[in-house]
Amino acid sequence: MKSILTILIFLLACLTATPQEVTLTVDAPGTAAAGERFRVIYTINSTDGQFTPPKFDPAFTVQGPQQSTSRNVQWINGDVKTIATTTLIYYVTVSAPGTYTIPAAQFETKKAVVSSAERQIVITPAGQAAPATGQTQGQGQTRAAGDIPSAGTDVSLKLLFSDREVYAGEPITVTLKLYTRINLSGLQELRYPDFKGFLREDIESPPLRNLETEVIDGVQYGTGVVQRLVLYPQISGEIRIDPVEMTVLVQERTSAREPFFDDPFFDSFFSSVSTVPRKVVTQPVTIRVIPLPLPRPADFHGAVGSFVLESSLSSTESQLNDAITLKVVLKGSGSLNLAGEPLINFPQGIEKYDPKVTITSTGTSSGSKTFEYLLIPRNPGKFEIPPVSYTVFDPNQEKYVTLRSEGYEVNVSGTPGGTEGTDPVYIPGEDVKYLGQDIRFIRNGNGRLGTAAATLVTELHYWLWFALALFITAVVLLLRGEQIRRNADVAGVRNRKALRNARQRLARAEALLKGGKKGQVNAEVARALWGYLGDKLRIPPSEITRDRCYALLRQRNTGEELISELDRILTATEYSQYAPVSEGESPAALCKRADSLISRLDDVLD
């Protein structure tokens, strides 16, 4: 029962409630840009009545009204208050700038007619709209990065370089770091420049989730590393690195401009938070790259940094055709990626395959690079694997450093020609490899150092030797000529006088014959003949014999008849000397025959 009573009282109260005074208010901006759409809102605290819209200026393009009504009942301290509200919203666009007046609108109830106030509105030319009217973006709306406005000083992006002055090939660690003073909801687009002149390597890093707090110049920033890179300079000189661009999503409040909550307090509650993309850009940076000093050592293969070289051999004892591996490990920090393969002169008889190269990185640009050589000994015996010499450039010491690993001696056992089923390995003949060209070595013989002797041909005394030789020859010839002449005279005289001497002797023989000394005649004839032959044939008297005379006569083409005649006479003369006269020829006849023989011989012998 009591509840029914209560309802009745409530209803009575409603009916007895005094109606409130009716008001009509208008809300419109004081300024607007030409072409911009703005709202003109009329609010009436009553629901029943007739609203007469104002007469808008013909320059106004009006849409609407959008009408809404609301009613609520308040019960305050026993007073029941009913609030009814009618809202009419007109959307207006003005194309021509100028000052306009919005005339009063009217609301007519049963009891009275109320008018709104007149409003002045200034339409400014397009583009000069006050920032306060700035555009609001819809939630989640994205635009092309190029149109995205800069985020200003609240958000900044920095490239931090480990070094700004490096040697060519020396790695630089680059950290891309974000600084922000406002809330960011995310990172969107990261655009790197092309890093001309550098070899770029990204370091895997977890995506940025939490920002750390850092205070810079008294201002608190949230910071975070976006990305780490390693750059290897490839060319020398001043190299400019273009800015890195990134789009960040900024959380921005947009005031909703609700008519009833035109108050900052309400703003904080009811304004919407939108995410807006903003562009952030780093400053361009110039890196100075110093070229590596020349001349580069022959075994420099591009490694810049500080390294150590290690090597290991799987086994120093091997069977024929069993593979062994040589590992050469380059450890340290620097341009491992650019480090080329070391040059190892493996001995002939060991087959070498191209190395397997693996890089293990333990941090930024430091780690190790392993060159694994597969070697197959093709001949038995002892082989020496020479120490590996590898030159790197150490930027800290600013010079080339040659690293050496140890050498090995490999003992290969087994017999060539294939035992135990292995096929004999055929090593084809190879052309001799010419590796380079150099001058030949010096002579290391015992120093045979001659000094320059005086030249003979330019000296006078040299030519005097020729004159001396000529002179001696001339003297020899002169002396010899004299002797010949003398010898020739003696012979000639004897030759010329031979006939005369022989005649004289014969004449003496005849005289002896007349004188009666017959015994001496034959001896005289013999003397005449021997003397003649000796003179004519140039035989000394001591050497004269019958045979020699005959030989010489034959040489001179004397007839045999003459020679036999000579022989008979000579025999007769000799015979008569030892025998009685009567038995031989008469001495007179012998004389005559000797005389005629000499005459005939003289004709022949001249």
Next chain:
Amino acid sequence: MRRTLLIQIILFAGLLSLAGQTPEERYSQAGVLYSSGDYSGAAAIYRKLYEEGFRSGDLFYNTGNAFFKSGDNASAILFYERAKLLSPADEDIDYNLQIARSRITDRLETVPQLFFVRWFDFLSLLASTNFWAVGAIVLFVLSLMFAVLFLTRARARGRLLSFWLSLATLLLSMLLISLSVRNNSLVNHNSRAVIMCSIVTGRSAPGETGNELFVLHSGTTVTVEQELGEFREVRLPDGNKGWIRADCMEKI
């Protein structure tokens, strides 16, 4: 500048340490320096020996090698050319000279010498000038002896033989004299020279006024034809002529 200073220091130190050593010891010490890689030091000692008047094909060959290794190509060519005059048949010298020549700037078309001139020069260089000179005297004396035989021998056959022998030895003696003279002019009065300046201009007249005709670089071999004051008229291997400053070349 630092390099030349270094060479001077080495030279000075070398002179100090070498004082009192025989030339042969210094020669072998230079060989040791060369083997250990100190080419400039070796070159300095060799050069000193040359300046003291020592002459041998091996010495010049080593000097050339030391200069080549220390980077002085022009001096290397100069000494190889000198070595070639003393040992013309040494194939190593030709080889090294060819390598040194391949590293100089100027490439010139060489007009080859007539073959008999080349042969004659080669023959004359096979022995020293004095060897030829003494040989000429010996042959001349032999020739005279044959002549005496020819003039005094009575028997006809012997006479004819000695006549021809005498004539042949006389001609041979004259050949040897000309070889000796040629050798002397090649070795001691060679007209060829090697350009030592890194770059030098050949002009049409002695002095700085003549028209510029050509540019030569160090290591090129030229032939000196005339001398006038500080200038020399040179003939290039390709036959062109021009005047060059005398201090830019060194005679072989």
